[in-house]
Structure formats: C-alpha cells, structure tokens
Amino acid sequence: MSNLMLGVGFGLVTASILALATVPLSLQMSVARIPNFAHGEILTVGAYAAYVVNQHVNNIYLEALAAALAGGLVAYLMNTLLLQPFARRKPKLLILFILTIAASLMIQNIILLFFTGNSLAYHLPPSPPHKIGPFLLTGLNLFTIAAAIVVMLAVHVLLKYTKFGKAQRAVADSKDLAQVTGINSERIVQLTWLLDGLIAGFAGFLLGVSSGTLTPTLGQGYLLVIFAAAILGGIGKPYGAMAGAVFIGVAMEISALYIPASYKEVVAFGLLILTLLLRPNGIFAAPRAAGAAGATA
Amino acid sequence: MSQYVIGLATTGVILSIVTLALNVRWGWAGEFDIALFAFVAVGAYIYSVFTLAPNNLPPPSGYILGLKAPFLVGVIAAIVVTGALSAAVGAVALRKLRDDYFGITTLAFALILALVIGQYTPLFDGYEGLFGMPQPLATVAPFGLNGGNFLALSIVILVLCFLVLQRLYNSPFGRAVRSVREDDTASAAFGRNVYVLKLKAYILGGCVAGLGGALLAAYITAFNPYGWTPQETFLIYASLFIGGTGNAIGAVIGTFFVEVGVQEVTRYVPQLGSNASSSDAIRLVLIGLLIIAVLWWRPQGILPERRARDRLVAVGAGPAARLPALAWAAPLGLARKRAEPAPQAVAAPPDRVPAPAVSPAAGRPDGDDTVSVRALQPPVPAPGVQGLEVTALTKAFGGVKAVNGATLSVRAGSLTGLIGPNGAGKSTMINLISGFESPDSGTIMFGGRSIAGKPAHAISRLGLMRSFQTPREWPGLTVMENMLLSMPIAGRESVWRGLLTPGRLRAAESADRVRARELLDEVGLLGLKDEPAGNLSGGQKRLLEFARLAAAAPRFVLLDEPQAGVNPVLRERMAELIRNMVNAGVTVLMVEHNLAFLEQLCDHVIVMALGTCIATGSMADLRANQDVVDAYLGQVNVADA
Numbered sequence: 031m032s033n034l035m036l037g038v039g040f041g042l043v044t045a046s047i048l049a050l051a052t053v054p055l056s057l058q059m060s061v062a063r064i065p066n067f068a069h070g071e072i073l074t075v076g077a078y079a080a081y082v083v084n085q086h087v088n089n090i091y092l093e094a095l096a097a098a099l100a101g102g103l104v105a106y107l108m109n110t111l112l113l114q115p116f117a118r119r120k121p122k123l124l125i126l127f128i129l130t131i132a133a134s135l136m137i138q139n140i141i142l143l144f145f146t147g148n149s150l151a152y153h154l155p156p157s158p159p160h161k162i163g164p165f166l167l168t169g170l171n172l173f174t175i176a177a178a179i180v181v182m183l184a185v186h187v188l189l190k191y192t193k194f195g196k197a198q199r200a201v202a203d204s205k206d207l208a209q210v211t212g213i214n215s216e217r218i219v220q221l222t223w224l225l226d227g228l229i230a231g232f233a234g235f236l237l238g239v240s241s242g243t244l245t246p247t248l249g250q251g252y253l254l255v256i257f258a259a260a261i262l263g264g265i266g267k268p269y270g271a272m273a274g275a276v277f278i279g280v281a282m283e284i285s286a287l288y289i290p291a292s293y294k295e296v297v298a299f300g301l302l303i304l305t306l307l308l309r310p311n312g313i314f315a316a317p318r319a320a321g322a323a324g325a326t327a
Numbered sequence: 328m329s330q331y332v333i334g335l336a337t338t339g340v341i342l343s344i345v346t347l348a349l350n351v352r353w354g355w356a357g358e359f360d361i362a363l364f365a366f367v368a369v370g371a372y373i374y375s376v377f378t379l380a381p382n383n384l385p386p387p388s389g390y391i392l393g394l395k396a397p398f399l400v401g402v403i404a405a406i407v408v409t410g411a412l413s414a415a416v417g418a419v420a421l422r423k424l425r426d427d428y429f430g431i432t433t434l435a436f437a438l439i440l441a442l443v444i445g446q447y448t449p450l451f452d453g454y455e456g457l458f459g460m461p462q463p464l465a466t467v468a469p470f471g472l473n474g475g476n477f478l479a480l481s482i483v484i485l486v487l488c489f490l491v492l493q494r495l496y497n498s499p500f501g502r503a504v505r506s507v508r509e510d511d512t513a514s515a516a517f518g519r520n521v522y523v524l525k526l527k528a529y530i531l532g533g534c535v536a537g538l539g540g541a542l543l544a545a546y547i548t549a550f551n552p553y554g555w556t557p558q559e560t561f562l563i564y565a566s567l568f569i570g571g572t573g574n575a576i577g578a579v580i581g582t583f584f585v586e587v588g589v590q591e592v593t594r595y596v597p598q599l600g601s602n603a604s605s606s607d608a609i610r611l612v613l614i615g616l617l618i619i620a621v622l623w624w625r626p627q628g629i630l631p632e633r634r635a636r637d638r639l640v641a642v643g644a645g646p647a648a649r650l651p652a653l654a655w656a657a658p659l660g661l662a663r664k665r666a667e668p669a670p671q672a673v674a675a676p677p678d679r680v681p682a683p684a685v686s687p688a689a690g691r692p693d694g695d696d697t698v699s700v701r702a703l704q705p706p707v708p709a710p711g712v713q714g715l716e717v718t719a720l721t722k723a724f725g726g727v728k729a730v731n732g733a734t735l736s737v738r739a740g741s742l743t744g745l746i747g748p749n750g751a752g753k754s755t756m757i758n759l760i761s762g763f764e765s766p767d768s769g770t771i772m773f774g775g776r777s778i779a780g781k782p783a784h785a786i787s788r789l790g791l792m793r794s795f796q797t798p799r800e801w802p803g804l805t806v807m808e809n810m811l812l813s814m815p816i817a818g819r820e821s822v823w824r825g826l827l828t829p830g831r832l833r834a835a836e837s838a839d840r841v842r843a844r845e846l847l848d849e850v851g852l853l854g855l856k857d858e859p860a861g862n863l864s865g866g867q868k869r870l871l872e873f874a875r876l877a878a879a880a881p882r883f884v885l886l887d888e889p890q891a892g893v894n895p896v897l898r899e900r901m902a903e904l905i906r907n908m909v910n911a912g913v914t915v916l917m918v919e920h921n922l923a924f925l926e927q928l929c930d931h932v933i934v935m936a937l938g939t940c941i942a943t944g945s946m947a948d949l950r951a952n953q954d955v956v957d958a959y960l961g962q963v964n965v966a967d968a
Contacts, residue, residue, distance in 0.1 A: 065427040112619065124359050125622060127427050128568075131561055136615035143599065143608040254435055261428075292446050299435040306428050307419065 037284040039165030045279025046178035047240060050233035051252065052259040052271045053185060054226035060202040060266025061222040064113060064126045068134035069230060069256060070249030071141075076101040076231030077238035077248055078141055084152045090173070093152075094235055101231015102224050108133050109223035114216065134250065141246040149243040174236050181229060185268055188225075198222060202266055255282070255295065258302035264312020274312070333474045335587050340481040341542045343582040344488055346566045347575060348535035351492065353564070354573040354632070355501060356528035357508030359426050362416065362433035364559040365440050366533050369412055370405040370540025371550045372444070375457040377401040378545075387448045390457060398463040398545065405541035406534045413533025417526045434557060445552040456551020460544050474546075481542055488535060489575055491826065495531070496575070497635070498825025499811075499832060502804070504528045505573075506812050509801035516761070516799070517813050517879060518787040527822060558611070562586065565614050568621050571628030580629060589613060637807040637844075637856055639837050713774035713790070713882050714739035714914060715760065720769030720779075721938075722755055729755040731938030732769070737883075737916050742909040744925040745918045747935035748959050753918045754796070756935065757885050760916075761793040762786040773883065790882035796891050798868040802861025806852060806871060809860045810843035811836065813875035839878075846874045850904075866897045873904045884908060886917040890924055902928060922946065934959060 055069050079100030080093035112129055157168040167175075189195035200208040201218045209215045237252060238244050255278060263274025278301060282294040289297075309315065345367055352358045378401040381393035396404070420432040445454045464476035495501050504524050506514045511521045544550045562585060570581020589610055599605035621628065715737040722730040730752040737743045747753050758764040760771055762783035771779040778786050787793075800809050818824075819832055847853040850870040855863065863871060869889070876884060889901055905928060909915055919925050925932060926946045934942045934949060936958035942949060949955045 065431070116623070124426050124430075125626075127359070127430065128564070129619060129622065131564075132615040132618040135558070135561060135618075136612050139608040139611040139615070142604050143602065143612070146602045147604045254431070254438060257431055258435075261431075290446065293442065296439050296442055299439050302435050303419075303432055306424060306432050307422065310424065310428060 033287055034284065035164035036166055037287045038280060039167055039171075041280030041283035042165075042276075043167070043171045043174055043240065043279075044283055045276040046175045047233055047236045048255065048259050048279045049272045049275035050178050050181055050236065051230055051256045052263070052275045053182065053268050054229040054233075055256055056260045056263065056265055056271035057185075057198070057268060058222055058226040059260065061198055062109070062113070062219045063123070063205075064117075064130060065123075067127065067130040067253070068108060068137060069130075070251070070253035071134050071137035072101045072105050072227050072230040073234030073237055073249030073252065074141060074244075074246060075104045075137065075249075076234030077244050078145060078150075079231065080235040080238060081145075081150055081152060081244055084154075088153060088155070090154075094177070094232055097235035098228045098232040101229075101234060102227035104137065105227025105230065106220065106224045109220060114220075138246050138250060145244075145246065147246060149245055151243050152239060154239065170239055174240065177232070177236065181232070182268075182272060185229075189268060194218070194221065254302060255298045258298045258305070261302060261310070262305045262313055264314050267312065267314065270312050270314050273314075330474060333478050335591070337474060337478045337481055337546055339583045339587040340478065340485050341539055341546060342563070342566070342586045343579040344485055344542065345536055345539035346563050346570070346578040346582045347485075347488055347492055348532045348539060349560075349563050349567055350573065350575060350578045351528055351535060352532035354567060354578070355496065355504045355508065356525055356532075357426075358421075358525060358529060358532075359430040360433050360529070360532070361430050361557055361560055362437040362440075363532075363536055363563060364555040364557070365437035366409045366413060366536040367540035367543065367559075368444075368550070368552070368555040369440070370409045370537030371544035372451045372457065372540075373405040373408045373537070374401040374541035374544045375460045375550055376451065377404045378460055379457065384452065388452050388455060389449045390452050391450060398461070401545075402538060402541045405537045407537075409537025409540070410530050410534040413530045414526065417529035417533075421522060421525045421529060437557065437560075441552050441555070454552055456549060456553075457544075458549035460548045460550075462545050462548055477546060481546070484538070484542065485579075488538065489579075492535070493575055494829055495822065495825050498829060499816075499819040499836070500527075500822050500825040502635075502808055502812060503816075503820045505804060506801045506808075509803045510799050512763070512795075513799040513801060514812075515763070515783040516787055516793055516795075517875070518784050518816060519812075520782070520784045531822070562614065565618050568618055568626075568628055571630035571632065573632030574628065574630045577628050577630035585614060585617075589617075632803075634857065634859065635805055635808050637805070637840060639840055714741075715791075715883060715916065716770075716772040717756075717760065718770045718772075720756070720759060720771065721767045722752075722759055722764060723767055728938050730759060730766070733935065733939050735933050735940045735943070737914060738931070739914055740909070740912060741931055742905065742915045742917070742929050744929040744932035745916055745935065746920070746922070746925065746932060746959060750937075751935040751959075752938040753935055754887065757793060757887050757918060760786075761791065761885055787881075790880075791885070792876060792879055792881035792883070793885040794872055794876065794887055794889060796888045798865075798872040800860040800863070800868055800871055800875075803859055805857050806847065806860050806863070807840070807843060807856040809871060810847065810856075810875060810878050811839055813878040814839045814843070815880065843874075843878060846877050849877075850874045865892050866894060869893055869897065869901070873901075876908075881913060883914045883916075886915060886919075888918050888920065890919060890921050898924070 051069075051073060055066065058069075059065060076097035080097040083089075083093045083096040108130075112133060113126060116126060116129055154170070157170045159166045159168045160172075162172075189198065197208065197213045197218050198221075200211070200213055201215050201222075205215045205219075208218070234249055238248060241248065259274040259278045260271050261274070262277060263270030263272070278298050281301065282298055285297045286294045305313065345363070348366075349360070349363050352360045352363070376390050376392040377394050377396045378398065379390070379393050380395050382389050382391075384390070394400075416433065416436055420429055420436070424432060444451055447453065448455070451457055462474075462477055464480060503514070503519055504527070506519065507521050507524050507528075511525075514524070515521050547554075563582075566581035566585040567578055568581070569584055570579070571577025593606050593610035593613065596606045596609050602608075717733060717735045720730050720733045721728065733752065733756060735745075735756075745753055745756070755764060759766050759779075760773075762778070762781050762785065765780045769779065770777055773786075773789060773791050776789075778789065778791070801812065804812070819835065824832055844853060844856065847856055850873060852863075852867060852871055852874065855867070860868070860871060869892075886905070889905065890898060893901060902924065905915060905917070917925075917929070930945060931943065932946055932949060933940055934955050941958060942952050942955045944952070
C-alpha cells in the first residue's frame with residue numbers, strides 16, 4: 031500500500047510536468063489545428079535555455095523564466111516563419127504535420143550542434159525528500175506540483191475571463207467565422223503559439239530537472255506521452271488535457287511498480303493507441319468515431 | 328571501383344528499395360506511415376535469425392530460431408513476416424482514423440516495438456543486437472572480395488522490385504489505390520472497399536520494406552535497435568519528397584540524393600570544436616531545410632508523378648462483343664441536339680428508344696481522336712428496375728435528431744424529388760440510404776433486400792449510387808482514369824491478376840476505354856481525357872460526374888442537388904441528362920431546391936421537414952397542402968416574389 035502511494039506521489043510529479051506540456055499542445059491543436067511534431071523540441075529548447083542560465087546563476091526562477099521565454103520565442107517563430115506562410119496556401123493537414131517534423135529535425139540538430147550529444151545536468155542545490163502525508167517528495171517535486179497548479183489556474187483565468195480567451199475559443203470553433211466577426215484570427219493563432227511555447231518551454235525545464243540529464247532528444251522522447259495525454263483528454267479541452275495528464279502520469283508511475291520501469295512508456299503508448307481507436311475525441315466525448323461521411327454534408 | 332564507392336552505392340540501392348516501399352504506402356495510398364523503418368528493422372531481424380547459426384549466447388543474452396538458412400530463405404521469411412506484421416498493424420490502425428492520428432498510431436507502434444526489442448533480450452538480444460550474419464556471394468569471383476557481388480545482387484533485386492511495383496502501379500489495383508489517396512469518399516461511392524484497399528497497400532509496402540531490411544542486415548552483417556529511429560523514416564520521406572512522390576524513378580534518385588549525396592557532402596564539413604556529431608547535425612538541419620524548400624517551391628518533387636496515358640490495345644474480338652449493358656447514356660448525344668425546346672420533352676414516354684446512330688463528332692472541336700463506335704452501341708434495356716422503401720428511419724447526431732422516424736418510398740423507374748427546408752434531414756437521408764451514415768433505427772429496403780447499415784461500397788455494388796452536392800472526382804487522376812474507376816470492377820482489381828496477367832487486363836480494359844471515350848464525347852469532355860480531373864471547371868466536373876454515373880450503369884441513383892453551382896445553360900443540359908437516365912430505366916431520387924426544375928422533371932415529390940417526411944404527391948398537390956406550404960413552400964414563394 032505504501033509503495034502504491036509512493037507511486038501515486040511520483041505520478042503526481044510526472045502528471046504535473048505532463049499537464050504543463052499537454053495543455054498548451056491541446057490549446058494549439060484546437061486553435062491552430064496543427065498536430066505539432068516539434069512540440070517535444072519546444073520542451074528541449076526550454077530545458078537547454080535554463081541550462082545556459084544555470085551555468086551562470088543558480089536561481090530557479092530565472093532558469094524557469096529563461097526556459098519559458100526561449101520556448102515562446104521558438105514556437106512563435108516556427109509559426110510565423112514556417113507554418114503561417116504555408117497555412118495561407120490552405121494545404122492538406124498532413125503537409126503542415128510534415129513541416130513540423132522538418133522543424134523538429136532542425137531544432138533538435140541545431141541543439142546537437144551547439145551543445146553536443148553529451149548528457150548535461152543542472153547544478154541544483156540538494157533537495158532532500160520530505161514525508162508529506164503518504165507521499166515522499168523533494169522540494170523540487172513540490173515546486174513542480176505548485177508551479178503546475180499556478181499555471182493551470184492562470185490558463186483557466188485567461189481562457190474564461192479575458193477577451194483573448196473568448197476570441198481563442200471562437201477561432202477554435204471556426205477560424206473563418208471568427209474572422210468575419212472582427213477577430214483577427216491570424217493574430218490569435220500567433221498569440222496561441224506564443225502561449226504554447228511559454229508554457230511548454232517551462233515544462234521542458236521541469237522535465238530536465240526531473241530527469242536529471244539533458245540530451246537533444248529529451249523532449250522528443252516525451253512527445254508521444256504528451257500526445258497520449260492530450261488525445262485522452264480530448265483535443266481543445268484544457269481541463270480534459272489536465273485530467274489526461276494526471277491519468278497517464280499516474281498510470282505510468284504505478285505500472286512501474288508492477289512491470290519493469292523501462293516498459294512504463296509502453297503503457298502510455300498503449301493507452302494512446304486504445305484511445306485513438308475507441309474514443310478518438312477523448313474519454314470525455316461521446317464514443318462516436320468521426321466518420322468519413324461528415325465531409326459529404 | 329574502390330570498396331568505399333561500392334559501399335556507398337550498395338547503401339543507396341538498398342535504401343532505394345525502402346523508399347519504394349514508402350512510395351507504395353505514401354505515394355500510392357496516401358498513408359502517412361511513420362513506422363516504416365520499424366518494418367525495415369523487423370525484416371532485418373527476421374533475416375538475421377533465419378540465417379544465423381543456433382544461439383549459444385549465455386543468458387540473459389540470446390536470440391530465437393538460429394536456423395542457418397540460406398540467403399534466399401532468410402529474405403523470403405523477412406518479406407512474409409513483415410507482410411504479416413503490416414497486416415496486423417494496418418488492420419488496427421487503418422480503421423476510421425484521421426490521417427494524422429494514423430501517423431501517430433504507427434509511431435506509437437514503432438516505439439513500442441523498439442522498446443520491446445531493446446528490453447526483451449531473448450528475442451533479438453536486446454540493445455546488443457545481432458551480428459555475424461552471412462553476406463551472400465562474399466567470397467566468389469569476380470568482385471566478391473570488396474562487396475561487388477553483393478552490390479550487383481542488390482541492383483538486380485532493386486530492378487526486379489521496381490518492375491513488379493510499376494506493373495502493380497499501372498494495374499487496375501494500383502489505380503484503385505491511388506483513387507483512395509485522391510478522395511476515399513468518392514472511391515467508396517463507386518464501390519471500392521477503402522479499408523481493404525488501404526490495407527493491401529500497407530501490406531505491400533511492408534513486404535517491400537522487409538525485403539529492404541533483409542538486404543540491409545545482409546550487407547551490414549549486424550543490426551541493433553539503435554540503427555533505427557523515427558528519424559530514419561523521415562530521411563526516407565525526405566528522399567521521396569525530393570525525388571517525387573508517386574514516381575518510382577524519382578524515389579530512387581531522391582534516395583541517392585539524400586542518403587548518399589547529402590551525406591557525402593556534409594562529410595567534408597570540418598568538425599566543430601570537440602563536437603563529434605557536428606557533421607551529422609549539419610546534415611540533418613540541411614535535410615530539414617530541403618524538405619521545407621521542396622514543399623514550398625516544388626511539392627511534386629524533381630520527377631512528378633507520371634500522368635497515365637490513355638492507350639487502346641487491339642483486341643481480336645473487337646469491343647462491341649463485351650460492351651456492358653449501359654443503356655441510359657446512349658441517348659445523350661441525341662438529347663443534346665434536342666435540348667432547346669425542353670418543356671415538351673417532359674411528355675416523352677419512358678420507353679422511348681433513341682435512334683442509335685447520329686453523327687456524333689459533327690461540329691465538336693474535341694472529337695479529334697474519337698473512336699467511332701457509336702454505331703456499335705445498341706439501345707439495351709436497363710437490367711432490372713428497382714424501387715426503394717424507407718421505414719421509420721432515425722439518425723441522431725448528439726442531441727440533434729437529423730432524421731426522426733422518416734418513412735418514404737420511391738417507385739421503381741420513377742423520377743422522384745426530395746425537397747424540404749434547410750436542416751430538414753435531406754442530406755442525412757441521402758447519406759443513410761447510400762451507406763455513408765449508419766441509421767440508429769429503421770429499415771431501408773432496396774430491390775427486396777435490407778441495406779440499412781451496410782457500408783457505402785457494398786450498397787454501391789448493388790447498383791444504388793449517389794452524386795454529391797459538390798462533385799467529387801479524383802482530382803489528381805486523369806479524366807480517363809476517373810471514368811475507368813467508375814466502371815463496374817468485375818474482379819479486375821485483384822493484386823495477383825495485376826501482377827501476373829497485365830496484358831489480359833489491359834485488353835479487357837480496352838472495351839472500357841472505348842466506352843469511356845464515347846461517354847466523354849457525349850458530354851463534350853473527350854478533348855480533356857488526359858487532363859487531371861482536378862483542373863476541370865465546376866460545370867465540367869458536374870458533367871464528368873454524370874458521365875461517370877453513366878459508366879457505372881447503376882439501377883438507382885441518388886442525386887444530391889445536381890443543380891448546385893450550375894449555370895442556366897448547363898442546367899438545361901442537366902435536365903436532359905437526368906431525364907435520359909430515367910428513360911433508360913434508372914430510378915432516380917433527387918434532392919433539389921429549384922422547384923421549377925423539379926416541377927418540370929418530377930411527377931412525384933416527397934417533402935421532408937424536421938427529420939420526417941410530411942407529404943408526397945405532385946407539385947400541384949403539394950401546393951394545395953397547408954402543412955407543406957407552412958413548412959417550406961410558403962417561405963420560398965415569398966422569397967421568390
């Protein structure tokens with residue numbers, strides 16, 4: 031039992047990072063409608079930006095800020111320089127998907143070029159574990175969970191109570207309809223990418239902290255787990271994405287208690303495949319699969 | 328040749344085979360498969376465990392089999408196993424998934440496979456991998472000592488592979504697979520089982536990938552899980568994009584460019600500081616840029632997909648003997664001549680048989696390469712006229728009951744209109760009858776059998792076909808290919824027949840081609856037969872749709888707003904085409920908003936509102952019906968005034 035609770039504790043940490051990585055992907059995929067293969071690289075960029083700061087000062091807030099800014103910059107540029115020009119030509123969805131794959135290839139290898147493929151690590155003050163209720167968590171673990179809660183609340187406020195959030199929901203519903211009602215859809219998409227990058231970059235920093243070492247494939251290795259959480263929760267549903275992240279995170283950590291830990295990703299990938307086959311619109315949606323006939327209307 | 332050059336060439340040749348595999352999946356079928364290299368790896372592993380000596384590694388190391396089988400057995404085993412694995416993966420992943428989700432699913436599959444192979448050592452010795460596989464012909468003259476023999480063998484296999492795939496690409500099977508890539512809804516509407524076609528292409532691609540993997544293992548003589556990542560698949564995609572998606576020669580050129588050319592060039596980039604991976608990194612950044620540049624400036628690649636040329640093969644017996652019974656399209660030429668005074672044509676008796684031989688090409692600018700076979704076209708009665716009975720049909724989307732207990736019947740041989748305000752459920756009704764949606768409850772009887780809930784392609788094969796509000800052609804295929812794809816299939820799309828008896832298939836198809844030219848001539852599109860259908864104008868697409876329906880020779884046709892987006896001149900033409908369809912014995916149910924057009928054509932009209940059928944009768948009856956006026960006609964009359 032106590033082992034199980036430890037697993038739940040680690041699961042919550044994993045879930046917090048996963049939620050921070052998943053919510054922006056889900057938002058972006060509902061607003062800009064691009065399955066972003068380079069999403070993992072935004073996390074990687076965040077992690078490496080924090081590393082650069084970490085080489086000079088040892089301040090966890092500055093590192094987090096650098097990670098968020100770097101992630102935001104990369105996501106914004108990726109949209110502005112690459113995706114938007116193509117999107118104006120109204121290509122097939124898969125072409126945009128393939129472009130993000132090219133972007134992923136480039137970002138990953140630019141990092142490889144500058145930081146080599148060697149494993150790097152942050153210099154962080156030792157963070158001994160505390161016993162909190164049934165869980166055994168370090169200060170960094172607690173920081174991660176607290177940060178996830180704060181960011182999620184901020185996203186909630188942004189979507190629910192600001193004009194930007196309203197416009198974003200309008201664009202997600204129909205880009206063209208939003209455009210004719212006076213919303214600058216392209217601008218909203220741009221800002222969504224920026225927001226996506228800010229949160230994902232920060233998530234990358236926490237991922238780097240939790241995994242201990244940085245490599246240029248840090249984020250990519252995590253990409254499908256993020257997709258699993260996003261699709262499980264239903265694309266475009268931020269709260270679904272949070273729930274999906276908690277579910278996947280806890281499922282992975284608990285499974286690690288019963289099967290070799292190296293197989294825990296298999297659990298996430300298996301859940302991803304099952305979700306896509308049984309509930310492609312997420313577990314909170316009706317189980318009706320999107321058929322081909324919708325296009326005939 | 329130095330050993331180095333031979334090595335480069337061998338790599339290029341083997342990876343070309345892998346690119347050909349991707350060309351089947353992505354180039355032919357449009358399947359965005361990210362697992363490709365996982366299949367290459369499986370092929371490599373299967374070849375290895377078949378050809379290696381029995382395992383005597385100390386546990387936990389080890390590998391299965393160890394049969395010490397000869398090269399050819401190993402290769403065949405690799406092909407068979409990857410084919411079977413493709414069938415299993417495809418059978419799951421190709422079920423009703425969006426294209427991008429399909430890609431993600433295949434990636435998840437590839438990563439699971441990589442994890443299991445890496446972790447579970449008794450299978451293929453985990454991350455250690457396998458090594459010491461025998462390379463065939465390694466020590467035989469003439470070039471054996473530096474790998475020349477194996478290069479020669481690889482080239483032979485590449486050429487064989489190329490020829491086999493080209494044969495299939497040009498076969499009716501290949502054409503059907505490409506139609507699925509272009510518009511799978513249209514393929515289903517014309518009787519293609521989209522799922523099975525996609526699965527066949529996926530398996531075929533998997534077999535070729537397995538062959539490539541086997542050769543790779545034989546060439547490197549070692550294989551481990553580090554050698555294949557999703558990145559390897561993306562490099563193959565880059566090769567195909569650059570060479571030309573859908574073009575097999577382009578695929579080979581692209582492979583040599585990306586996998587050999589770019590690699591060699593970046594080898595000369597000096598190492599950056601102590602970064603041992605710098606030249607690799609630069610190479611991959613460059614390839615990322617190349618993908619983007621190609622998609623921006625030349626999305627079709629260096630060598631674009633070849634356009635199918637329409638050729639007739641001389642057949643001994645002549646085409647007339649096997650022309651299918653396609654009755655109703657025959658009067659088209661005649662009808663066009665008498666299109667001017669449209670109204671009195673309404674009174675034409677349904678059994679009117681047109682005079683067959685009218686000088687067809689006269690005054691037509693596009694009649695240059697017409698085959699004059701019109702005279703061979705006897706008026707044939709339609710095969711079995713059939714009606715339709717729909718009872719208490721219901722379909723809900725979420726909380727919206729689009730069709731709510733609708734009951735209607737269409738008399739065999741009639742031309743019936745279906746009208747109603749927007750949102751009445753007309754389009755859903757058409758989708759339900761044609762099998763593009765499956766009803767929640769209720770029955771649909773066609774020709775004495777229940778078709779409710781049957782898949783679209785099965786209903787289409789029963790002779791119940793449909794058109795779409797916006798014409799759906801296969802845009803990347805030529806007008807002639809569009810016509811051929813609309814003809815009854817008659818077992819011609821078998822992979823084996825395409826592979827083994829292509830000549831006989833071509834001869835059998837010649838009659839279809841003659842027929843297609845004739846029908847295209849009737850609608851004035853013959854001059855455009857080798858043009859991609861996507862380049863036609865809206866009106867031409869509509870005409871092509873009618874010609875395709877004529878080619879398909881259905882017994883019952885559902886027309887979904889055939890007048891939408893059609894100009895007045897063409898409108899008259901459409902009326903004639905529809906009337907001729909009915910005169911030839913085809914039952915027609917037509918959704919239309921143009922009431923004058925309906926009144927002119929239909930003796931019987933069904934009115935739908937709020938998901939049910941509220942009235943039927945002639946337009947005059949309906950005008951007198953207060954419910955109908957309230958629900959629909961009243962509004963229209965006001966709007967018209």
